[in-house]
Amino acid sequence: MAGDRLSVGGRRNNIGEVCTPNAGADVARNRALWTMVNEQFTDEDAHRAWAAGELTWGLFGVPERDLVVLGDVRGLDVVELGCGTAYLSAQLARRGARPVGLDLTPAQLATARRCQERFGLVFPLIEANAEHVPLASASFDLVVSEYGASVWCDPERWVAEAARLLRPGGRLVFLTNSVLATLCVPEEEGVAQDHLLRPQRGLHRVEWPGGGVEFHPSHGEWVRVLGANGFVVQALHELYAPADAATHRYYGIATAEWASRWPVEDLWAARLTAGVMAPGSAPSGR
């Protein structure tokens, strides 16, 4: 894969790509992590997630009906980048969309396939890296990522892929950890604290001990990357835990109490304009 030849940290190589340090190794490490997480949690939880009656966002289940980020998806061609067990794609299929789920990890896709059979809801599932998507350009109306590419892929690469995959005017909706939560989570173990534990300056590629390789750009950095790829930001929903929320039983990022006081997740919505904007130019809007 292309990532194997990229080894120059954060600099541009001679074909103009922004390089991620050890991108091939990062991908292997993240695939191993998600194979393990599938054994520990996602395989067992997938049936519940597929059966959920309502589409919700994030660890604390903020209802889509309160946010209306996706809106009416009937008839839309959708690709989910880093679909995991594909329960979000399943929800979109039930609402009349035509989803394609893409993920790096065979174990996650095996669970997704089992759920498709069990629930009688079949749509294409593709094993691939969301930084190099083997699908045709301008063939989707909506790209979604819920803790998928939005966390585990280099934004310079996967946002460019999202822009390539979308038809002009198409939308990108993605969920990731809030910048604030990332600043407050201890290095070794434990949930987000009520004070900052690392600087925001330089925050971008994050390796957790015993974990994978994640990307946590600042809000300003997201706006820059989205704009550079032709997107106009429509919304940034900063998600808090609803009043009755319980702390997640597996993902130990923040307690419900913490998340009721500080935004725990960032849910972005952006629309692709006709062309890529030059830095500093005003968005044309749609």
Ligand SMILES: C[S@@+](CC[C@H](N)C(=O)[O-])C[C@H]1O[C@@H](n2cnc3c(N)ncnc32)[C@H](O)[C@@H]1O
């Ligand atoms: C947290 S799951 C997201 C799926 C689901 N929405 C969820 O919240 O459980 C993260 C998924 O991202 C996938 N992933 C990690 N790196 C990826 C990459 N480079 N390309 C595509 N998928 C990737 C993992 O295999 C994993 O299934």
